Amino acid sequence: MRDLMAITARPDVISLAGGLPDTSAFPPASFAAQMTRIAQESSAEALQYGPTEGFEGTRDCIRELMAAEGMEPDPEDIIVTTGGQQAIDLVCKTLVDPGDAVICEGPTYPGAVPVFSSYEAETYQIEMDEDGMRVDELEALMRRLELDGCRPKFVYTVPSFQNPAGVTLSGERRRRLVEIAREYELVVVEDNPYGLLRFEGDPLPPLYQLDGGDYVVYVGTFSKILSPGIRLGWCVAPPPLIEKIVLGKQAADLCTSTLAQYFVIEYFAEERWRDYVDRLVEIYRGRRDAMLEALERHFPEQAEWTRPAGGLFVWATLPEYIDTGDLLAKALRDDVAFVPGSAAYVDGRGSSAMRLNFSGSGEDEIREGIRRIGRVVREQVALYETITGEHPRPARVSTEHGDPADVLPLRRREMRR
Numbered sequence: 317m318r319d320l321m322a323i324t325a326r327p328d329v330i331s332l333a334g335g336l337p338d339t340s341a342f343p344p345a346s347f348a349a350q351m352t353r354i355a356q357e358s359s360a361e362a363l364q365y366g367p368t369e370g371f372e373g374t375r376d377c378i379r380e381l382m383a384a385e386g387m388e389p390d391p392e393d394i395i396v397t398t399g400g401q402q403a404i405d406l407v408c409k410t411l412v413d414p415g416d417a418v419i420c421e422g423p424t425y426p427g428a429v430p431v432f433s434s435y436e437a438e439t440y441q442i443e444m445d446e447d448g449m450r451v452d453e454l455e456a457l458m459r460r461l462e463l464d465g466c467r468p469k470f471v472y473t474v475p476s477f478q479n480p481a482g483v484t485l486s487g488e489r490r491r492r493l494v495e496i497a498r499e500y501e502l503v504v505v506e507d508n509p510y511g512l513l514r515f516e517g518d519p520l521p522p523l524y525q526l527d528g529g530d531y532v533v534y535v536g537t538f539s540k541i542l543s544p545g546i547r548l549g550w551c552v553a554p555p556p557l558i559e560k561i562v563l564g565k566q567a568a569d570l571c572t573s574t575l576a577q578y579f580v581i582e583y584f585a586e587e588r589w590r591d592y593v594d595r596l597v598e599i600y601r602g603r604r605d606a607m608l609e610a611l612e613r614h615f616p617e618q619a620e621w622t623r624p625a626g627g628l629f630v631w632a633t634l635p636e637y638i639d640t641g642d643l644l645a646k647a648l649r650d651d652v653a654f655v656p657g658s659a660a661y662v663d664g665r666g667s668s669a670m671r672l673n674f675s676g677s678g679e680d681e682i683r684e685g686i687r688r689i690g691r692v693v694r695e696q697v698a699l700y701e702t703i704t705g706e707h708p709r710p711a712r713v714s715t716e717h718g719d720p721a722d723v724l725p726l727r728r729r730e731m732r733r
């Protein structure tokens with residue numbers, strides 16, 4: 317993933333690989349005014365160390381954000397972290413010993429995979445469908461593990477507009493998941509960076525709200541609704557756990573950037589954060605639509621993909637004979653990138669899938685990026701069909717607005733035995 321991100325930083329590459337929010341949408345004049353006010357009014361404090369738990373003012377902003385999704389955490393249960401990523405790391409640092417079982421979705425957030433493996437967790441991945449994690453499978457796994465005398469440390473989930481799959485856990489499954497947590501005394505780590513980035517439909521209750529914070533540990537971030545560059549996230553957990561997490565954070569980095577926290581406090585004081593989220597939603601909805609249209613137009617009919625109602629990602633699944641790791645090398649030659657699906661699994665699964673991001677590129681770039689990826693996918697499909705002699709299925713591209721030059725099937729030959 318690191319190598320991939322280095323390549324995609326090249327300006328000539330259309331990157332549908334990262335999870336970058338469009339920070340160019342943030343007005344530079346507001347940023348300048350907020351930072352100037354901090355320099356003029358709180359320079360010494362903003363340049364100083366701060367408390368490990370984070371400032372009360374930052375935690376007030378966090379409570380405001382969580383209230384917007386129907387949650388009311390106790391300020392004492394909140395720790396401000398260096399991004400949501402550190403919150404995931406600290407939860408693992410606190411709870412996981414080598415060999416402990418951890419459960420997550422399959423596919424899961426690619427950034428969580430190295431965290432689980434660096435704490436040497438035994439990771440189990442639960443299949444998903446268009447309604448998110450199959451909680452019936454979670455229950456079956458819990459029963460099986462119980463028989464083996466194994467108690468998983470937690471189940472990690474991104475219930476809304478999941479990274480990477482783009483799907484959302486249904487209301488019914490949310491309620492069932494919280495029940496399972498109670499039945500099995502299972503901690504649920506709810507990671508919710510995208511809940512406010514909903515393009516359509518009614519919001520669903522976060523697990524934290526349904527559970528009241530008994531078994532659900534909540535992870536949030538300012539990265540996707542404001543800026544990932546400020547590296548500000550948080551974790552909400554009950555007192556015995558939060559105390560340990562604070563100790564873990566002290567050992568890791570003493571405190572979260574004071575300057576970044578001052579910026580957030582200043583920004584929230586202007587009471588315009590909702591307008592900015594609305595603006596992002598509008599931009600991303602257009603980009604999501606551009607991506608879905610381009611997929612329809614340029615990907616072969618053997619491909620499938622999710623249709624997210626929010627967030628930043630589409631998950632596309634190709635025929636199993638295509639390895640998206642190999643495909644990426646070919647796509648990079650055409651200056652376009654995506655994340656191969658295997659990055660979202662701990663065990664090599666996902667090798668025919670890919671994560672496509674639609675927040676970090678403009679609509680035209682998205683169309684062109686998907687066109688280029690579609691071309692290499694079609695080449696692979698045609699090659700396979702030529703080699704195996706399988707009957708090629710009709711292309712999905714409609715001649716109405718398709719570009720036939722992109723979809724010329726290779727001539728079929730007799731297979732040699």
Ligand SMILES: Cc1ncc(COP(=O)(O)O)c(C=O)c1O
Binds near residue numbers: 474
């Ligand atoms: C599901 C999920 N969790 C956590 C993170 C980490 O974000 P950050 O550390 O910037 O808050 C991301 C970033 O893409 C994410 O998608």
